[in-house]
Amino acid sequence: MGFSVKKEIFDKYTALTICGSLDSSTAPQFGEEVKQVVTQNPQALVLYVEELSFMSSAGLRMLIFAKQKLGTAASLILVRPQEQLLETLRMTGLIFSVSIVDQYPE
């Protein structure tokens, strides 16, 4: 399965397409990208996660980190999360801190 992350920078937002499994072995790679993104203060961080099949708390920690660094004015948007990821977001209450959409931009 593995893991990959691809970054695209647009005027108003930065997008990361993440595929595979985000666990404690691959979270550092994702974390590096997130750290770079938040220094650029985008209005939104958009995560395309349709192909993300697994996310553990190591990945959730990165989402919390991103949201804290981005601040309340910026949004953290998840595009097409799989049901399992939604369930994990619900269990941890993080679902209230992210926006879930079917496509971005609309």
Place this chain on the structure above:
Amino acid sequence: MKAESQFQVFEAAPGSLEPIRDFIASFATANDVDKKKIFKLILAVDEIASNIMNYGYPMAGIDDGTIQVSIGCQDGKLRVVLEDNAIPFNPIEKSMPTPEDLMKPVEDRPIGGLGIFLARQSVDLFDYEYRDGKNRNILVVAID
């Protein structure tokens, strides 16, 4: 292949997380366990195994530790046991985030502490024992 129980020993290194998840998934799938339950069990096992690798063995100063993963199916229950020789660590004694914590806006949350919470929430029974110098984390899900 359908089997009543299986075990496998994995190196306690991050590269083992995916093989451990695959080991659990293939056994559970062969036993016709519902996909959602499989996913939650995998998440729980991943969280516990990650803790053993990232904290348990490093804190014990052991750099070639192993994790034995056993899985069995009996009386409508799937039971997974993780055994390691790292420092004694009882996840049940660890304080869990409260419902109020989980409702907090993300800006006010601590970054850590979710792994064990997720592990314990994702299975029907979570048990722990320390015996003969070994941590035994026991995870059970009902599969009826």
